[in-house]
Amino acid sequence: MAPTSLLGSLATLLFGVVSLVEPxxxxxxxxxxxxxxxxxxxxxxxxxxxxxxxxLLGLAGEDRPVALVWLSVVIARILSFxxxxxxxxxxxxxxxxxxxxxxxxxxxxxVDEPAVEVAAPDGAD
Numbered sequence: 012m013a014p015t016s017l018l019g020s021l022a023t024l025l026f027g028v029v030s031l032v033e034p035x036x037x038x039x040x041x042x043x044x045x046x047x048x049x050x051x052x053x054x055x056x057x058x059x060x061x062x063x064x065x066x067l068l069g070l071a072g073e074d075r076p077v078a079l080v081w082l083s084v085v086i087a088r089i090l091s092f093x094x095x096x097x098x099x100x101x102x103x104x105x106x107x108x109x110x111x112x113x114x115x116x117x118x119x120x121x122v123d124e125p126a127v128e129v130a131a132p133d134g135a136d
Contacts, residue, residue: 016074019115023077024066031059042101069116078116085109 012020030037034054038045041058045051069077088106091097 012070012072012074013118013120015115015118016069016120019081019112020066020069020074020077022066022112022115023062023069023081027059027061027063027066030062031055034059041105074116078113081109081113081116085113 026037034045034051037058038051038054043050043054045054065077065080085106088102088109091102
């Protein structure tokens with residue numbers, strides 16, 4: 012596993028676990044205001060369940076589905092900006108974080124082999 016994918020998986024897992032354990036903290040971070048225990052349960056179930064599972068999938072080496080979900084999140088965030096009031100400092104910061112995590116999964120793995128093999132000219136050793 013590439014170090015960047017490991018970091019992305021750990022960040023995703025951390026977000027999920029915090030959502031499960033402290034749904035009110037996550038609610039504040041994402042500008043949601045659950046009105047009762049059912050609302051907190053919804054945040055724990057959706058954010059906690061989905062992102063914990065995604066983080067575990069990433070740690071298991073399943074980078075592609077995790078990257079696709081983060082790509083979908085980025086696209087959905089950008090589409091949400093069509094409503095002018097959705098463009099806030101917090102939502103732009105959210106987009107930057109989401110793009111950053113997506114980038115961790117898309118970063119090259121750092122293989123030591125050259126990207127292109129160049130043949131030596133005839134007669135050269």
